[in-house]
Amino acid sequence: MKNVMGIILSGGRNTKLKELSTMRSSPAVPVGGKYRAIDFVLSNMVNSGITNVGVITQYSFRSLMDHLGSGKEWDLDRKNDGLFIFPPFLSDESSGWYRGTADSMYNNLTFLKRSNEEYVIISQGNCIYTTTFDDMLKTHKENDADITIAYREMSDVPIEELSNMGILQVDSNQRVIDFQEKPMHPNTLYGSLGTYMIRRELLISLLEESVAHGYYDFVLDIIIKMLPKLRVYGYKFNGYWRSISSVQMYYKCNMELLKLEVSQELLNSAKIYTKVKDEAPTKFNEEAEVKNSIVADGCIIEGTVENSVLFRGVTVKKGAIVKDSIIMQGSVVEENSTLSYAILDKNVILSKGRCLKGEENWPIIIGKNVMV
């Protein structure tokens, strides 16, 4: 896939992630014990052989920039091409704020124009899935499509989540005949993955035309408006896919990683790269009782942990019981405290003997650096 470049949209504000996204954008949300959400799409691109990737950011991008750095971990610190990060900026022509997804790409048109790949794959930074884009490109070419939209049957996603997605209808040739953006009443179960394949030059001209008319959204103002004029095709993706769009979806996705078939597909079918810190292996002391859990490096466990995801450097002390929970980097569960259906953000301390209990569909969240 030498002939494809990548754009990752990591922008929009997401209030449904509550405390998890107050200090970070959704692509920077920690997932699966050691990853951030954006690692998946970035690794997918790298594993497809894409070496020219632009990440467009808008809200609270500090932690994302910190995570991505020079792109070294994804082997994207290249002499030619590599990883580029595009926060909004002020200039004669731009307002210092992206007015929509199309506008955000338009503002970085230089990047698109200076690149020389024939195709662009546009993708979202907060989706958890493992794939390569070779097959999608092949389909795109076979259909002689102008735009190919990856979609998936969303029967395993709560119905209310469909209202956060683009819902599409395809004919028997996979041509997209209808596209509803975040509909109140979705008419199919086919949800867009927010992943689009398009020729670079066509993208440039569509962006120029749209922004010139004062329209700034890639889905509403380009895809939906152009549906009758352009050859827009669907590409059906059949694998595991989750969007970190709400606390419920975040929790669900992490818990699904405890299923072997999901973790095999997501984490072991291809390499998922991430920024690593140098931690010693995890230590289990004599009292440790750990079952059905994912544990990253650098943890020290002396208590009971079941059905949970522990990020690096977590301490679970004697007599503590952790069940059905997600504990992020550096948090401490003190002696004899109990945690169930909870999400502890980074560096939380749960003091001795405390008890926190959420519900499966409504996990309790403790924000960063809090002592309970």
Next chain:
Amino acid sequence: MNLPGVDAMIKKEMIALLLAGGQGSRLGVLTKNVAKPAVLYGGKYRIIDFSLSNCINSGIDTVGVLTQYQPLKLNSHIGIGKPWDMDRIDGGVTILSPYLKAESGEWFKGTANAVYQNIHYIDKYSPEYVIILSGDHIYKMDYSKMLDFHKDNNSDATISVINVPFEEASRYGIMNCHENGNIYEFQEKPKNPKSTLASMGVYIFNWAVLREYLIKDSDSPESENDFGKNIIPEMLKDGKSMWAYQFSGYWRDVGTIQAFWESNMDLVSRVPQFNLYDSEWKIYTPNPVKSAHYIGPSACIKKSMVAEGCVVNGTVINSILFPGAIVEEGAVIEDSLIMSNSKVGRNAVIKKSIISEWVTVGANSKLGEGEDIKNEYKPNIYNSGMTVVGENAEIPEGAIIGKNVMIDIGACAEDFTSLIVESGKSVFKGGVAE
């Protein structure tokens, strides 16, 4: 004005030379294909990581690594020094291998000769001081404090020493010194040691002085070109200012199977003497691209360390699992090391064994059972009750393997003449010992 030849280089106060060429033959099959510094340790590290991390944590960013024996793994492990933050424009890590010269070409004859052959590397940085290290030891040490000591005493050579039990002293080079640390005598592996201060193989020299002695030493035909045997005694004889710097932390020469296993086991005790979780003194190593480890519903893990990428469905007690190790349901692992990417099949039982990388242990097999009989092939190596399995070996399903057994690198099912391998026996690749 810059001196000729050093104009483009930043002058370094102290640079390190790390001797990593030793075979470590008493580690048996663990060092058959790799040098001792490249042996895996502590769940994700290689032994050399400790010296290298000590360097960067002590502010030494220029390290020459002298390799000789089986350097492939070591070279690829160190690479350009990125994990230790030693990929520098000036300095950084440089692998120094033996090389051919215009008139001659030779292997490194001894530790001093290895440094002698790389005088030009050291001169390039025109350092005031050179620290000589060995890549064989497990310890955390701040070399900058030792350098302060060296400077305070106007020393020509400072040797780091550690107190060892009297009965073990005859295995080490012993420094006899006055109360203030001034060395007056050196005994190499003495029968009757006068003190218990053993040399740790960590030396700081004034470069100008060492340089002169290295050249003199290489001109002397009867010299063994060794720091302990030649350079140090020679300098003492000439009345150079030599001081012992006493180190008191955890330090292990993991030179034997027993010592190697014990030092690994030290890490799993409740409050280990040797703390790898110290954020002030991290030990660095290349991080494998692996997911966090997964512990299944039927797993039980106690008093153990588990690295990333492991999948555990069995029981693991008092053991260390290295990255990517797989323990299937019903398997029991006790007092053992399972190194990277090895797989322990269903209901296999492993006791007091060291399983190298990429080994497959067949289902229902048993390792480390039976009487403690010394190994017949190499009794001086495999005698501590540990069974050792070389990398890429395959242990057939249902095999029963005793204590002090050696399974050769790459041994496969055809190499097992019987499913029962009694204590003290060995299984060789191709059926015969080399």
